[in-house]
Amino acid sequence: MKSKITLLSLVLSLMLMVVSLVGCTQETSGEVAKDPNQKGILVVSFGTSYADTREVTIEAVENEIKDAFKDYETRRAFTSDIIIKKLKDRDGIEIDTVKQGLQKMKDDGFSEVIVQPLHVINGAEYTDVVQIASEFKSSFDKFNIGSPLLTSVEDYKAVVNALKTQLPELKDNEAVAFMGHGTHHPANSAYACFQYALEDMDVKNVFMGTVEGYPDLDNVIEKLNDNHIETVTLMPFMLVAGDHANNDMAGDEEDAWKSILKKNGFVVNTYIHGLGENKAIQELYVAHTKAAIEDNGEEE
Amino acid sequence: MIVVCLYGRMIEMNIYHKSKRNILILLCLMVALIFSSCSNTEINKAQGEDDGSYKIAFTDDLGKEIRMKEPAQRIISLYSAHTENLFAIGLDEEIIGVGRQDIYPPQSLEKPVFDYRSDPEKVIAAKPDVVLIRPFIQRKVPDFVAVLEKAGINVVTLYPEKFAEFDTYIQKLALLTGKEEQAANLLQDFHAGIDHISELTQNMTSKVQVYFESSENGYKTITPDSMAAKAIENAGGINVAKNAQAVTKGSSIAAFGAERILENGNDIDVFVSQRGAMNAGGNQHAISIRPGFSAIKAVKNNRVYVINEKIISSPNFRYIKGIKELTRMFYPEIVDDITRFAAEDVVTRNQMAEIAVRYKHKEIFVPTSKYYKKQYKGHTYGMFKDVAVDHPNFDFIETAVLSGYMESYKENGSEMFYPEQKITRGELAGILFMLHDLKDTQKKVNIKDINEVSNSRIVQIVVNNHLMQCDNGQFNPQQLVTGKEVVEALNQLKVLN
Numbered sequence: 173m174k175s176k177i178t179l180l181s182l183v184l185s186l187m188l189m190v191v192s193l194v195g196c197t198q199e200t201s202g203e204v205a206k207d208p209n210q211k212g213i214l215v216v217s218f219g220t221s222y223a224d225t226r227e228v229t230i231e232a233v234e235n236e237i238k239d240a241f242k243d244y245e246t247r248r249a250f251t252s253d254i255i256i257k258k259l260k261d262r263d264g265i266e267i268d269t270v271k272q273g274l275q276k277m278k279d280d281g282f283s284e285v286i287v288q289p290l291h292v293i294n295g296a297e298y299t300d301v302v303q304i305a306s307e308f309k310s311s312f313d314k315f316n317i318g319s320p321l322l323t324s325v326e327d328y329k330a331v332v333n334a335l336k337t338q339l340p341e342l343k344d345n346e347a348v349a350f351m352g353h354g355t356h357h358p359a360n361s362a363y364a365c366f367q368y369a370l371e372d373m374d375v376k377n378v379f380m381g382t383v384e385g386y387p388d389l390d391n392v393i394e395k396l397n398d399n400h401i402e403t404v405t406l407m408p409f410m411l412v413a414g415d416h417a418n419n420d421m422a423g424d425e426e427d428a429w430k431s432i433l434k435k436n437g438f439v440v441n442t443y444i445h446g447l448g449e450n451k452a453i454q455e456l457y458v459a460h461t462k463a464a465i466e467d468n469g470e471e472e
Numbered sequence: 473m474i475v476v477c478l479y480g481r482m483i484e485m486n487i488y489h490k491s492k493r494n495i496l497i498l499l500c501l502m503v504a505l506i507f508s509s510c511s512n513t514e515i516n517k518a519q520g521e522d523d524g525s526y527k528i529a530f531t532d533d534l535g536k537e538i539r540m541k542e543p544a545q546r547i548i549s550l551y552s553a554h555t556e557n558l559f560a561i562g563l564d565e566e567i568i569g570v571g572r573q574d575i576y577p578p579q580s581l582e583k584p585v586f587d588y589r590s591d592p593e594k595v596i597a598a599k600p601d602v603v604l605i606r607p608f609i610q611r612k613v614p615d616f617v618a619v620l621e622k623a624g625i626n627v628v629t630l631y632p633e634k635f636a637e638f639d640t641y642i643q644k645l646a647l648l649t650g651k652e653e654q655a656a657n658l659l660q661d662f663h664a665g666i667d668h669i670s671e672l673t674q675n676m677t678s679k680v681q682v683y684f685e686s687s688e689n690g691y692k693t694i695t696p697d698s699m700a701a702k703a704i705e706n707a708g709g710i711n712v713a714k715n716a717q718a719v720t721k722g723s724s725i726a727a728f729g730a731e732r733i734l735e736n737g738n739d740i741d742v743f744v745s746q747r748g749a750m751n752a753g754g755n756q757h758a759i760s761i762r763p764g765f766s767a768i769k770a771v772k773n774n775r776v777y778v779i780n781e782k783i784i785s786s787p788n789f790r791y792i793k794g795i796k797e798l799t800r801m802f803y804p805e806i807v808d809d810i811t812r813f814a815a816e817d818v819v820t821r822n823q824m825a826e827i828a829v830r831y832k833h834k835e836i837f838v839p840t841s842k843y844y845k846k847q848y849k850g851h852t853y854g855m856f857k858d859v860a861v862d863h864p865n866f867d868f869i870e871t872a873v874l875s876g877y878m879e880s881y882k883e884n885g886s887e888m889f890y891p892e893q894k895i896t897r898g899e900l901a902g903i904l905f906m907l908h909d910l911k912d913t914q915k916k917v918n919i920k921d922i923n924e925v926s927n928s929r930i931v932q933i934v935v936n937n938h939l940m941q942c943d944n945g946q947f948n949p950q951q952l953v954t955g956k957e958v959v960e961a962l963n964q965l966k967v968l969n
Contacts, residue, residue: 437929
């Protein structure tokens with residue numbers, strides 16, 4: 173019995189010693205000292221489990237950001253828990269959630285952190301990112317969140333110009349239909365606004381539709397018929413050409429856009445490359461990151 | 473001893489039973505228990521001693537003695553294979569409830585749903601005379617099962633671990649429900665069907681070597697005595713991983729690993745990925761982009777196929793469909809040969825569905841348990857009023873429509889296929905257009921009656937591509953086609969692509 177007490181007191185005193193030693197190395201207990209030179213960018217996307225498309229879209233944009241801001245350490249986070257789990261279980265790849273990513277940057281002593289989402293619209297997913305990220309606002313000396321692809325009027329015009337680089341030359345009876353995701357969130361209006369920008373900038377026979385929002389495929393078909401279109405090229409209006417692009421857009425099933433358009437008598441081509449593969453779109457994300465870096469928080 | 477035991481039971485039961493009715497049941501049980509011991513067989517004994525008056529007597533797969541005087545009239549099945557098999561042996565009204573994941577046959581969608589992860593009181597209130605579960609449920613929610621048993625409900629646990637146990641399993645279901653004769657007939661047809669396939673495939677001159685993936689996590693395969701392995705054998709394939717060991721005792725999942733798959737890469741003619749369950753195998757694209765996998769023969773030759781686990785690894789009568797599907801994957805040119813249809817004077821929509829699916833070597837559509845959670849604008853699987861699940865061409869018809877090859881119709885809110893309707897030239901043009909992504913040609917053929925054609929744009933492209941010819945410049949969209957015309961048009965289409 174006596175020896176047990178002795179052992180216990182020895183362990184306790186050792187623990188106390190360790191705690192006090194650790195305490196000495198830090199400014200305040202439990203807080204990591206911030207390094208003024210540690211600056212980072214957390215690039216946030218939904219994620220994809222397909223390595224090939226991930227490389228040419230998400231990773232390509234990340235690399236552009238990395239190259240543009242060499243003083244910053246660029247890191248990755250995904251918002252999809254399902255994809256994070258799948259990659260971990262199947263491929264042994266560990267990817268952080270936004271929360272984990274920011275916590276690690278905090279623990280690693282970053283003084284400045286920029287969160288750049290690769291989302292297309294200011295929708296529900298982006299709102300979630302902002303909400304989670306905002307909890308870390310006071311953890312860094314400087315902390316900003318960049319805006320999604322379609323935010324300002326200038327963005328809409330810049331994206332139209334960026335897409336011109338991937339649009340084929342179109343005859344009068346040929347069109348391109350973009351497949352956007354679409355959402356129940358009020359930001360769904362971005363898609364119709366983008367259609368307006370296309371027309372405003374004189375880009376003819378290019379129509380926007382969405383899988384889950386408005387305008388939908390029926391609206392697109394109406395436009396195609398009004399414009400006497402016979403051949404349509406389908407393109408994803410999404411960062412990654414993943415399941416939506418391969419199945420809902422270009423798939424062979426009855427309810428895929430390609431099948432429905434063919435049933436309506438159109439000749440259909442498919443272009444299965446995410447927006448993330450477009451160099452000009454990659455540059456726009458770099459520009460958004462730059463704006464977030466340069467924003468010195470003149471809040472009203 | 474009896475007193476102590478009863479006291480324990482009262483406390484346990486009071487947690488779950490609060491209503492007056494349940495107190496009454498509790499009292500009855502107490503009386504019954506006084507005359508019984510605390511062994512696990514009190515439910516049976518509470519019904520009376522085994523005096524030979526039980527018509528139904530067998531041991532379930534957890535070793536419990538099942539004794540019933542009459543076949544079950546009110547059955548709740550909490551496992552999809554049980555539900556499917558109960559329908560298969562001819563029950564319907566007797567099935568008063570099904571599990572959360574049960575979607576086949578489509579009639580099961582009309583049944584009240586019970587969830588073993590929620591309140592057992594809902595099951596008790598439905599007054600079933602049998603609740604069917606599998607050992608997995610007993611392991612996962614022992615409390616749920618205990619509450620049912622304490623309420624006097626006859627819980628029967630069944631699950632055939634191996635293919636060899638399938639018949640006994642079906643016989644137990646039949647005994648329980650008084651459908652012995654139907655079950656015996658079904659089993660006879662089932663085995664005759666498998667034997668027939670096996671006879672045909674055993675004579676294949678060069679047999680294909682097959683790798684079967686059951687999970688993409690750790691690249692797992694199946695054990696040699698699993699249902700899927702037996703299916704490969706019957707379908708005339710050679711299992712590359714026939715020495716694979718089970719991951720845990722009794723499991724049909726076996727370890728293999730990427731390294732061994734790649735070692736055998738040159739031998740794997742066909743790669744079959746089982747999908748449907750949690751952590752199931754990968755899809756064609758996901759498999760083809762794995763590091764090093766492009767060197768596998770099956771990946772190089774585009775012979776990676778996906779099969780739904782419900783038709784290959786689940787103990788039900790659809791298993792024979794899974795074997796047939798494997799034969800199509802293994803020997804597509806022989807099994808999916810459509811030249812025999814050339815002898816037909818006319819072609820029905822029913823035949824056309826089979827021709828189209830075989831021509832494309834398209835896997836038959838099998839819904840997953842999530843399928844009905846979504847609303848579909850077009851056709852919904854299993855909803856044709858004129859094509860029931862037991863229609864001989866059910867799978868071809870469903871697949872032809874769900875793949876967009878053929879149209880479906882709506883009549884007074886009901887979905888119709890019109891299987892016996894004959895194919896017209898206009899309809900054939902539409903099907904040809906859907907089977908491949910045709911481009912229009914520079915040179916246009918002049919079609920005199922093009923204004924009388926409803927799908928004129930499609931017909932024009934099909935004729936421009938010389939897939940169908942005009943007669944003196946007339947397309948004649950309403951004219952019926954012969955089997956020969958269909959087969960020739962498809963041969964032409966194949967050349968074009």
